[in-house]
Amino acid sequence: MRLHYIKGNEQGIRRMLQNLIKNGLDHAKELALRMNGEIQAEIKGQEFCMEIVFPGITEKLQSTAEAIVPEEYQ
Numbered sequence: 001m002r003l004h005y006i007k008g009n010e011q012g013i014r015r016m017l018q019n020l021i022k023n024g025l026d027h028a029k030e031l032a033l034r035m036n037g038e039i040q041a042e043i044k045g046q047e048f049c050m051e052i053v054f055p056g057i058t059e060k061l062q063s064t065a066e067a068i069v070p071e072e073y074q
Helices: 010-034 057-068
Strands: 038-044 047-053
Touching: 010 038, 010 047
Parallel strands: none
Antiparallel strands: 038 047
């Protein structure tokens, strides 16, 4: 992971991050709706978490992961 530093006033940086998150969620929501999926986002302490679930695809990915990933890592 590469860390990036942004110099600027706190309010401007906060607004920029809010716009990035909102735009990303809007696009993800459209995709989830088109694929009959669900999207959920939340902030936990200092972490931002987003989960997208696509019915059918999720099960296929899980079965593929089970076939590829050794059991001790599942």
